[in-house]
Structures are given as structure tokens and as C-alpha cells.
Amino acid sequence: MTLTTSSGPFTHKANSVQKVMTTVLLALLPATAFDIYLFGWPALFLFITTIASCVAIEAACVALADQPAKISLSDNSAVLTGWLMASSLPPWSPWWIGLLGAVFAIALAKHAFGGLGQNVFNPAMVGRTVLLVSFPVIMTSWVLPHPLFSASAPSITDAIAITFGGHMPDTVSAASALGYVKTELSRGIPVTQSMTQVAQVPDLMDMAMGYRAGSMGETSAFLILLGGLFLLYKRIISWHIPLAVIATLFLMGTVFNAVDPARFTPGLFHVMSGATFLGAFFIATDYVTSPVSKPGQLIFAVGVGLLAWLIRTFAGYPEGMAFAVLLMNGLTPIIDQYTRPRVFGRSRKGEPLPLSKEKP
Amino acid sequence: MKLFQVRGGIHPDYRKDQTSEKAIVVMPLPAALYIPLQQHIGAPAETLVVEGDLVKKGQMLARSQGAVSAPQHAATSGRIAAITEVPAPHPSGLPQLTIILEPDGKDEWGELPAPIENPFTVDAHAIHNRVAESGIVGMGGAAFPSAIKLTLGTQKKLDTLLLNGAECEPYLTCDDRLMREHAAEIIDGGRIMAHALGVSRIVVGIEDNKPQAIAAMTQAASAFPTIEVVAVPVQYPMGSERHLVQAITGRETPARKLTADLGIVVHNVATARAIYNAVRFGRPLLTRVVTVSGSAVRTPQNVEVRIGTKLSDLIDFCGGFALRPERIINGGPMMGQPLPSLDVPVVKGTSGILALTAEEINDNPTSPCIRCGTCVTICPCGLSPVEMAAFIRKDNLETAAKLGVMDCISCGSCSWVCPSHIPLVHYFNYAKGTLNDQDRERRKNDRVKTLAEAHTIRVEKVAEAKKAALAAKKAAAAVTADSETTPPPAPSVQEEKVNA
Numbered sequence: 032m033t034l035t036t037s038s039g040p041f042t043h044k045a046n047s048v049q050k051v052m053t054t055v056l057l058a059l060l061p062a063t064a065f066d067i068y069l070f071g072w073p074a075l076f077l078f079i080t081t082i083a084s085c086v087a088i089e090a091a092c093v094a095l096a097d098q099p100a101k102i103s104l105s106d107n108s109a110v111l112t113g114w115l116m117a118s119s120l121p122p123w124s125p126w127w128i129g130l131l132g133a134v135f136a137i138a139l140a141k142h143a144f145g146g147l148g149q150n151v152f153n154p155a156m157v158g159r160t161v162l163l164v165s166f167p168v169i170m171t172s173w174v175l176p177h178p179l180f181s182a183s184a185p186s187i188t189d190a191i192a193i194t195f196g197g198h199m200p201d202t203v204s205a206a207s208a209l210g211y212v213k214t215e216l217s218r219g220i221p222v223t224q225s226m227t228q229v230a231q232v233p234d235l236m237d238m239a240m241g242y243r244a245g246s247m248g249e250t251s252a253f254l255i256l257l258g259g260l261f262l263l264y265k266r267i268i269s270w271h272i273p274l275a276v277i278a279t280l281f282l283m284g285t286v287f288n289a290v291d292p293a294r295f296t297p298g299l300f301h302v303m304s305g306a307t308f309l310g311a312f313f314i315a316t317d318y319v320t321s322p323v324s325k326p327g328q329l330i331f332a333v334g335v336g337l338l339a340w341l342i343r344t345f346a347g348y349p350e351g352m353a354f355a356v357l358l359m360n361g362l363t364p365i366i367d368q369y370t371r372p373r374v375f376g377r378s379r380k381g382e383p384l385p386l387s388k389e390k391p
Numbered sequence: 392m393k394l395f396q397v398r399g400g401i402h403p404d405y406r407k408d409q410t411s412e413k414a415i416v417v418m419p420l421p422a423a424l425y426i427p428l429q430q431h432i433g434a435p436a437e438t439l440v441v442e443g444d445l446v447k448k449g450q451m452l453a454r455s456q457g458a459v460s461a462p463q464h465a466a467t468s469g470r471i472a473a474i475t476e477v478p479a480p481h482p483s484g485l486p487q488l489t490i491i492l493e494p495d496g497k498d499e500w501g502e503l504p505a506p507i508e509n510p511f512t513v514d515a516h517a518i519h520n521r522v523a524e525s526g527i528v529g530m531g532g533a534a535f536p537s538a539i540k541l542t543l544g545t546q547k548k549l550d551t552l553l554l555n556g557a558e559c560e561p562y563l564t565c566d567d568r569l570m571r572e573h574a575a576e577i578i579d580g581g582r583i584m585a586h587a588l589g590v591s592r593i594v595v596g597i598e599d600n601k602p603q604a605i606a607a608m609t610q611a612a613s614a615f616p617t618i619e620v621v622a623v624p625v626q627y628p629m630g631s632e633r634h635l636v637q638a639i640t641g642r643e644t645p646a647r648k649l650t651a652d653l654g655i656v657v658h659n660v661a662t663a664r665a666i667y668n669a670v671r672f673g674r675p676l677l678t679r680v681v682t683v684s685g686s687a688v689r690t691p692q693n694v695e696v697r698i699g700t701k702l703s704d705l706i707d708f709c710g711g712f713a714l715r716p717e718r719i720i721n722g723g724p725m726m727g728q729p730l731p732s733l734d735v736p737v738v739k740g741t742s743g744i745l746a747l748t749a750e751e752i753n754d755n756p757t758s759p760c761i762r763c764g765t766c767v768t769i770c771p772c773g774l775s776p777v778e779m780a781a782f783i784r785k786d787n788l789e790t791a792a793k794l795g796v797m798d799c800i801s802c803g804s805c806s807w808v809c810p811s812h813i814p815l816v817h818y819f820n821y822a823k824g825t826l827n828d829q830d831r832e833r834r835k836n837d838r839v840k841t842l843a844e845a846h847t848i849r850v851e852k853v854a855e856a857k858k859a860a861l862a863a864k865k866a867a868a869a870v871t872a873d874s875e876t877t878p879p880p881a882p883s884v885q886e887e888k889v890n891a
Contacts, residue, residue, distance in 0.1 A: 038817040040803035041745075042403055042561060042724040043753045046810040048761055106758060148759040148811075323764030323777055372773040374795040375398070375633065376646035381795070384645035386652055 048147075051318075052107035054267050058258035059114055059313065063248045065241055069176045070122035072190030074247045078117045080194070081129030085113030088133050092142035108147050112136050115155035118248025118309060119353065120162070123174050125197045128166065132158035152360045153320045156353040163353070171349075172199060173207050173244040207245055208238065209305045210349035212296055221293035226300070238303040249309040252302075259312030268316045271325050272332040276311035277302055279336025287344070295344065310339070310352035320360040327363075327370035334359045392621050395641035397634050399771040400626040401804045403561050403725065405600065406751075409684050409691040411564040415572060417695045418708050424492040424699030425477050426452060426463050430738040431528040432535045433459030438490065444471045447501025449675055452490050455523065461536045461739075462526045465492055466677040466697035468499040480702075480721055480738055484731035492699065503673035510583045510670050515544070518587035518670060525669035526676045526739070531555060531566075531630070531659035532722050534740030537666065540658065543651045544589035550654040552585045553639065554663055556597040556604065557623060557630035560723025563743045565680040566660050568693045570597065570604035574611035577660050578618065580667030585617075588656055593618040595660070596635050600625045627725065628802040632657040634771055646798055661742075681737055683709045687716035687746035696737050702744055703733040716746035724752075725803040755812045766805035766815065772798055776805040776815045783818045788826055796822045 067074045089109035093100045116132050136158030144150040163170045177183045185193060185200075192198040206214065215225035237243055241251025249255065262268045284298030301307065306314070315321060315335050322331050335355045342351025373379050429435035436453035440446060446465040453463040472493040476486035507513055507521060523538035543549060554577070558566040570577060581593050595612065597605050599622035612618040623629055623638050633644045636655050644650050650657055661679065668674045677698060684691040689710030696705060702719070706712065720727040722743055737744070766776035774795050782791040796819055805815040 037729070037814060038801070038803075038806075038820045039720070039727060039729075040725040040807050040816065041718055041720050041727065041729070041747055041752050041754075042807065043755075043812065044401075044403070044808050044810075045753060046808070047755060047812070048758050048810050051761070051763070051810050102756070102758065108761075146759065148761050318761045318763040321762075323762055323767045323775065325768065328764075367775075367778070371775050371778075371794070372398075372767065372770070374646070374774060374798050375772040376644055376648070376798065377773075377795070381793075383647050384643060386645060386648065 048106045048108070051267055052111050054265050055111055055262065055313070056107065056114060058261045058265075058267075059118065059248070060258070062241070062251050062254035062258055062309075063114070063118060065251050065254050066118075066122065066245075066247050066249075068179050069241065069250065070174060070247060071177050071179050071184045072187050073185060073193040074122035076190060076194035077120060077122060077124055077126065077129050078114075078247060080126045081117035081120065081133060082110055082113035084130040084133035085109045085116070085137050088137040089142075092138055092146070096142070096146065098146075103147065106147065109137060112141070112154045112158075114248075115309075115313060116158045118313075119155065119159045119246045119306060121170060121172050121174070122247035123172065123193050123199060124169055125199075126194050128162055128169060132162050135161040148319050150319055151363070152357050153314060153317050156314060156356050156360075160353050160357060163348075171207075171210060173210075173246075175244050176242055207305065207349065208243065208300075209343060212300075213343075213349040216294070222288075222296050223292050226296070235299060235303055246306065246309075249306045252308040255308040255312055259308070262312065262316075268312070269325065269328070271328040272316045272321060272335075273311040275329050275332030276315055276336045276339075277307065279333050280307060280340055283337065283340040301340065301343065305343070305350045306352040307339075310335070310356060314352065314356050315359075320356075320363060322363050322366045322370060324367070324370045324372060327366045330366050330370065331359050331363060334362065392619060392639075394621070394623060394638055397626060397629070397638045397771065398773055399769040399804065400628065400634075401769050401807055402625065403627055403807060405561045405625075406684070407562060407564050407567070407600070409562065409686075410682055410693055411567055411601075413568075413692045415565075415568050415680055415693045415695050418697070418700065418705065420467055420494045420496065420498065420697070421700050421704040422494075423472065423701070424466055424469075424494065424697060425701060425736040426466075426490045426492060426699040427477070427479060427736065427738060428453050428463060428488045428490070429479075430463070430534060430698070430740065431461045432533065433457065433461070435488065436460060436463050438474055438488075440471050440474075440490065442471055442473055445469070445495075446471060446492065447499055449503050449677065450501040451524070451526075451675070452492075455526075455536075459536055459539060461528050461538075462524065462675075463490065463698075464526055464675040464677055465501075466699055467492070467494045468497050468501070469494040478732065478735050480730060480735040480741065482728050482731065484735070489736070503675075506673050507670045511586050515541075515587045515589060518583060518666075521669050521673075522587070522666055525665070525674070527662060527665045527669060528676075528739045529659055530661035530665060530679060530739060530742070532726070532740050532742050534738070537658065537662050540656060541584060541587040543649075543656055544587070547651045548654055549588055549590045549651065549656055551592045551594060551640075551656070552581060552588055552590050553632075553636060553650075553655050553657045554581050554593065554595040554660050555630060555632060555635055555657050556595055556601075556608070556660040557635055558601070559598055559625075559627045559630035560725055560727070560743070561627075562684045562745055563682045563723050564684075565682045565693050565742055567601045567604050569661055569664060569680055570601070571607050573664055574604075574607040576667045577663045578608070578611040578615070579671070580663030580665070581618070581658075581660075582615065583666055583670050584658060584663060590656075591617050594639055595620045596623050596629075596639055597621070598623055598625045598629055627804065628771055628800070631771070631800055631802060633800075676739060679737070679739060679741065681705070681741055682743040682745075684743065685716065685720075685745040685747045686751050687712050687714045687748050689713040698737060698739055700737045701733070702730070702735055702737065705737060705744060706733060706746070712746060714748050717749040717752055718747050720745040720747060725807065726801060757813050758811045760811050760813060763810060765808050765810070769804050769808055771802060771804060772800060774799055776819075779822070780813060780815050780818045783822045788822050788829075791822050792826055797826065799823070 093103045136154040140154040140157035281298040284301035287295035288297040338355035339351045434457035437456040472491040477489035479487035527537045528534040609620040719730045
């Protein structure tokens with residue numbers, strides 16, 4: 032019998048941080064597997080490099096902090112960070128992009144703040160954003176789909192040259208749909224016209240299924256939605272953040288597109304392109320960096336949607352999901368402070384409720 | 392009946408089926424009974440017997456002393472073997488003054504107070520007195536003297552007696568069995584209580600995972616139009632009286648107020664049965680039904696046990712341990728308390744004795760909080776456990792208090808659900824204890840300060856009076872031109888000591 036005295040409860044839900052993280056990884060698997068198939072061996076190499084770098088840097092940081100490495104590594108949080116960051120990288124990027132991203136994500140964004148649970152900003156998005164502003168060319172070098180085992184797919188030797196030798200074949204690069212429309216717009220070509228360029232802008236069905244140029248792991252809105260629904264079913268996340276992010280983007284897109292179709296892309300295009308689904312279901316829902324209460328999560332998610340739309344529409348970057356999430360991450364503590372639930376028996380201000388009138 | 396939404400809550404693994412389908416068994420006389428003088432909230436009882444006395448079953452062994460207290464009775468006939476300190480059924484295991492009764496095996500009743508023939512026509516005071524002298528306390532676990540709660544009608548405008556049969560704690564089925572087997576007695580006890588309170592409406596709240604109990608109670612209540620049996624949703628902690636009142640009436644008890652301020656008094660169903668026995672037969676509270684459960688127990692079951700039975704005897708009666716228990720819990724697994732050993736007695740508030748295996752407890756080492764926010768979503772009190780715990784870790788109890796830690800009912804939902812297995816309730820209990828201590832200390836200091844200030848004022852007054860007297864004398868001396876003076880009186884040493 033244990034004689035140490037501690038408060039109850041003496042029964043616990045079968046749940047752990049590891050279980051949560053592993054379930055999220057499982058939910059990401061279909062979308063990522065599809066994109067690795069779509070972009071071939073170089074994607075797989077980059078994927079493995081990024082995750083391995085994250086785990087190695089996590090181990091190094093934990094060792095530096097003199098903490099037990101086994102517990103911290105077994106929770107799979109570093110794997111998840113690596114996975115999410117890899118999902119946001121152009122699939123044929125060189126290996127050191129993954130490694131450098133891992134340094135920024137794990138060492139700077141996570142462990143400099145105190146490790147798991149202490150970071151203000153989403154580590155994967157910090158990694159991606161630092162890479163994007165530092166290496167804009169590499170980070171926007173998209174490739175059209177080259178499915179594994181198809182004629183156009185690079186062989187393993189080619190793939191090694193792409194990932195580890197820095198030989199990006201010029202011929203295959205393509206703009207993402209968001210990027211293409213933005214570039215065309217800057218050249219004076221209205222959205223209505225650029226959207227019809229089938230070669231560059233896939234139709235919405237192809238976009239939904241994921242047969243398009245894009246980051247490794249985010250092209251298939253359908254498969255990400257599937258993973259997201261799995262997380263909802265498992266109650267790892269709730270509907271609040273994903274629905275509010277997607278609805279806000281859709282609403283902003285639709286309203287402004289109705290006002291000026293030549294200038295603003297339609298709502299559905301916003302929803303289906305770029306990192307919308309990955310961001311809404313897997314990035315913005317990160318526990319550590321999003322508000323804890325449901326009303327707080329709604330405010331946070333509407334903010335993410337609005338900022339992403341603003342950045343996509345008016346800023347220099349074609350995609351704004353990562354920036355939007357990071358900006359709202361910074362607001363999370365203050366959102367938390369103003370969205371605490373009302374305490375039982377007290378008013379919002381914390382005063383005891385008055386006894387109701389019929390009983391003086 | 393229309394029910395109302397209650398915030399948050401959890402659905403733990405109930406495991407009630409280990410005991411719920413077995414009838415209550417009566418445990419035979421053990422070798423000795425250990426009757427602590429304090430089994431209730433309030434002052435300990437004062438002994439009326441000495442070592443060597445022969446007592447009869449039902450005889451009062453210790454009388455209540457003070458405004459909040461309850462007497463203790465002999466649960467069988469026998470000899471007082473000793474009145475000594477014995478470990479209390481409390482996590483600390485600290486010793487407590489206890490009457491040890493050696494049964495003579497005859498189980499002979501002593502003289503009991505006469506049954507109250509028609510309890511619905513007598514004065515409410517007669518019921519209050521009978522309940523008080525019968526040593527009845529809240530049997531849901533809190534063990535607050537019931538007679539005091541029955542006099543609330545004289546202070547507040549009441550309209551409803553709510554009988555709490557929710558039994559939301561996992562494992563526990565003692566109230567469930569009691570309602571199935573003794574529904575009529577509970578209803579009669581409830582009617583007596585309603586009369587004592589001066590209310591006509593009785594509502595019985597039962598979680599709807601107890602369909603047989605609901606059926607039995609509905610049947611027993613069918614003759615009385617003012618009694619309503621309500622099935623409430625299974626949602627821990629539905630048995631918390633504030634939450635049960637909210638579910639049934641939709642009304643939220645204000646912070647620092649009682650449900651009685653809303654006109655509703657809540658009593659446990661087992662208390663109602665004890666009151667039935669006291670009023671109808673003059674029998675004091677001598678036994679209670681205890682759920683003995685947990686995977687470590689060989690024969691989990693509900694046992695009607697004499698108050699004072701040692702846990703080791705009770706566990707032996709239930710076949711001993713089949714597996715090694717990781718912990719012995721007094722009460723349910725959510726809000727119960729760990730016991731340091733089996734060498735403690737069953738008391739009036741013991742609703743369950745659980746012998747849990749490590750697998751059932753399913754605790755893991757604490758890992759960092761990942762801010763999942765589940766604790767905020769499920770907190771039935773609308774608190775933010777994640778934030779309060781962070782402040783308490785930094786020993787910033789003031790901020791934790793501002794966030795409402797004193798409104799926490801320690802239901803344990805947050806700790807149960809936490810994926811990082813952070814012992815949140817432990818943090819909150821620590822904070823509540825320390826804040827209470829600080830509050831006591833502050834009040835004591837305030838009192839000392841008030842007294843010290845009064846003392847200073849008095850001393851100054853005395854000094855001024857002396858000065859004035861001296862001046863008057865000098866003036867008088869000047870007038871008479873006579874220099875002879877008497878020394879001024881020394882300040883009263885005695886008075887200073889009294890006021891120090």
C-alpha cells in the first residue's frame with residue numbers, strides 16, 4: 032500500500048500527452064503519405080531529414096537543460112513539430128532547409144521558452160516563417176506533381192541529388208495557385224482571367240483532392256479534412272477553431288469577391304488553396320499556443336482567418352496562414368485573460384450573484 | 392420534469408456493477424467496536440461512560456457538546472474496554488479519542504426513546520431534538536449534524552426538500568441499494584424531514600444509471616402528490632448539492648451562500664432512512680450501509696456495518712484481498728480520501744471503502760501542461776484550473792484566489808481528465824488550506840491590533856488624566872504656596888497585563 036498522502040482523484044482517464052500527440056500524427060498520415068507519393072523520393076528524404084533533425088535537436092536541448100531525455104522524447108511532441116513543419120515545406124527543398132527549420136522550431140521557439148507547454152509561438156510555424164523570409168526562392172519553389180513510379184518521377188539517384196546535392200531541376204518548378212494569381216494580379220491581370228489558366232490554377236476538384244503543386248503535406252484538402260474529422264471524432268480538437276478559421280476565410284473571400292471579382296479571389300478558392308485546411312485543423316489548433324477556453328478559441332480562430340485573408344490579399348506574400356497563426360499566438364495570453372468562463376455562483380466580474388428577486 | 396443544463400462535468404468509468412446487483416448483507420458482530428468521539432463536522436462528543444461500564448445497544452456513550460456536534464451510541468451491548476487514542480479514519484492517521492466497546496454477544500437493546508407516534512402532527516422541535524439525540528449526521532460523506540440542517544426552516548424561507556440520491560461517485564452503490572431495498576422508509580423519513588423543515592415539496596434526484604432505484608422510489612412516492620422522483624443525467628459531479636439544485640431547479644446558488652438561501656435544503660437519502668428509524672422506532676444511528684469495492688477486494692458488496700467496525704474486520708468479511716491494493720480509499724475514488732491503514736473504524740460518514748489496484752487508479756508521472764484546455768471546459772464551477780495551478784506552483788496564492796480557487800469544490804474532474812496527469816486538486820487543496828490559514832492569521836492579527844490600539848488609547852488617557860491631576864495639584868500648591876506634594880499614582884500594572 033502506498034502511504035504517501037495526496038489528494039484524489041484515485042481514478043484517471045486513460046490519456047497521456049504521448050497519446051494525444053500520436054493521435055495527431057495518425058491523423059496527418061493520409062495527407063502526408065499522399066503528398067509523398069505525389070512528389071516522390073525527394074519529398075520522403077526531406078520529410079525524414081526534418082523530423083530526425085527535430086528529434087535530435089530536442090534531445091540536445093533537453094540534455095543541455097539537464098532533464099530526463101527519455102520522457103521528453105517519448106511524448107512525440109518533437110516528431111509532431113517536425114512533421115508539421117515538413118508539411119509546410121516545398122517538397123523538393125534541400126536537406127539543410129529541414130535542419131535549419133528544426134533549429135529554429137525546436138531550439139529557439141520551443142526550448143528557449145522553457146520547453147513543452149511553455150512556448151508562446153507555434154514552433155513549426157516559427158521554423159517555416161524564418162525559412163520563408165530567409166530563403167524566399169527555395170521556399171517558393173513548388174513542383175508540379177511527379178507521382179512515385181510514374182514516368183516523370185525522379186529516380187532515387189535523382190532524388191538524392193535533389194535533396195542532398197542541391198540540384199533543383201529548373202524545368203519542373205511551378206507556382207502555387209495562390210502565388211500565381213497574386214503574381215498575375217501584380218502584372219495587371221485580373222483574378223477573373225488568371226483563375227481560368229487551367230495549367231497553373233487547377234480546378235477546385237483537383238485542389239480538393241490534392242493533385243496540385245504545393246507544400247509537402249498540405250495539398251489535399253480532402254485528406255486533411257479526413258484527418259481533422261478523425262481528431263474531432265477522437266475529441267483531440269473541437270470544432271471551434273477549424274470551423275471559425277475556414278468560415279472566416281470563406282466569408283471574407285466571398286464578400287469581397289462579390290464586390291470586385293477582378294481584384295479579389297473567391298471564398299471557395301481561399302478555402303481550397305494553400306495551407307487553409309492544414310492550418311485550420313492542425314496548426315491553429317495547437318494546444319500550447321491557442322487559447323484554453325472555447326470562446327477564446329473562437330476569437331483566436333476568427334483572427335487567424337481574417338489575418339490570413341488580409342495577408343493573402345494585400346501583403347507581399349501569397350500565403351499568410353503561418354503569419355496569421357503566429358500573430359494570433361502572440362495574442363493568446365491576453366485572449367485567455369479576457370475569456371475566462373464565469374465562475375459558478377458569481378457574476379462575470381467575480382461578485383457573488385444576487386439572490387433572485389422572488390426570494391427576498 | 393424539465394431539467395436544466397449544468398456546466399462541464401465528466402463521465403468516468405463507473406464500475407458500479409461490481410456491487411450494484413447484490414443485496415445488502417448485514418455484517419455479524421466483530422470482536423470490538425472503535426467509536427471515535429468525533430465522526431462529524433463540529434466539536435467532538437463528550438464521554439458519558441468510563442472504562443469497565445456495561446452498556447446496552449442504543450445507549451448514548453458520548454453526548455454532543457457545543458452548537459455543532461453529535462452524540463455517539465453503542466451499536467451493540469457489551470463492556471467499555473477502554474477510552475483511548477486510536478488512529479482516525481483520516482489521511483493523516485493521527486490518533487483520536489475513541490471508545491472501545493467489547494461486545495458481549497447478546498446484542499441486547501437498552502431503553503430507547505419512545506417512538507414519535509404521529510410525527511406529522513408534533514411540533515418541529517420534537518423532530519429536531521430526536522434527530523439530534525440520535526446522533527444523525529449527513530451520510531453522503533460530509534457528516535454535518537443533520538438536526539442543524541433541519542432547523543434551517545426557522546431562519547430561512549424554505550420551499551423544497553431535495554433528497555440526494557444522485558450517487559455520482561464511481562463504484563459507490565450504497566444509496567442505490569438502499570433506495571431499491573428500503574424506498575418506503577426513505578420516503579417516510581423524507582416526509583418527516585419536510586415536516587421538520589416546514590416545507591411541503593419533496594424532490595428526489597437520482598442519476599438515471601439507477602433505473603431500479605428510480606422505479607422503487609417512484610413507486611414508494613406514488614401515494615404522495617407533493618413528492619417527485621426525478622431522473623437526472625449521469626454527469627459527474629451531479630451529486631454536488633449546488634449542481635443538483637441547478638439541474639433540478641435551474642437556479643444557481645450564489646457564491647458564499649447556501650442552497651437554503653434559495654429555499655432548498657438538500658439531504659442524502661441514507662440520512663432520510665436514519666431519521667425514519669430514529670423517529671418511528673427511537674433507534675439512534677448505529678449502523679450504515681458501506682460499499683466495499685475495488686478490484687483488490689475478493690467479494691465486493693454492500694454491507695450494513697455497525698459504526699465502529701474496524702476496516703480490517705470489514706475487509707475480512709468481504710473475503711479479504713484478491714489482489715494487492717495500491718490504495719485504500721474512504722469514500723468514492725473521485726473525492727474520497729486515502730487511508731493510511733486498515734486499523735481505523737467505519738464512521739458515520741463512510742459511504743465506501745475501496746481497495747484499488749494500480750491499474751484502476753491509472754495514474755502516471757506528471758508531464759508538462761500542454762494547455763489542452765480540457766480542464767477549463769469540464770470544470771463544473773467555471774474555473775480555469777490550468778491558470779490557477781500555474782499561479783499556485785509559483786506560490787502566488789493571491790492571484791489564484793482572485794481566479795476563484797476558493798470556489799473550487801475539489802470534485803477532481805480536472806485531475807481525472809488531465810492528459811499530463813497533473814495533480815490539480817492537490818494544488819487547489821494546498822492553496823485553500825494555506826489561504827484559510829492566512830485568513831485566520833490575518834483575523835487574529837486584526838483582533839490583536841484592535842486590542843493593542845485600544846490599550847494605547849487607554850494608557851494615553853490614564854497619562855493625560857495624571858498630567859491633568861498633577862497640573863491641578865501644582866496649581867493648587869501654587870495657590871496655597873505650599874510645596875508639599877504626593878507622588879502621582881503608578882500606572883495600574885494589573886490592567887496592563889490584562890490588556891497585553
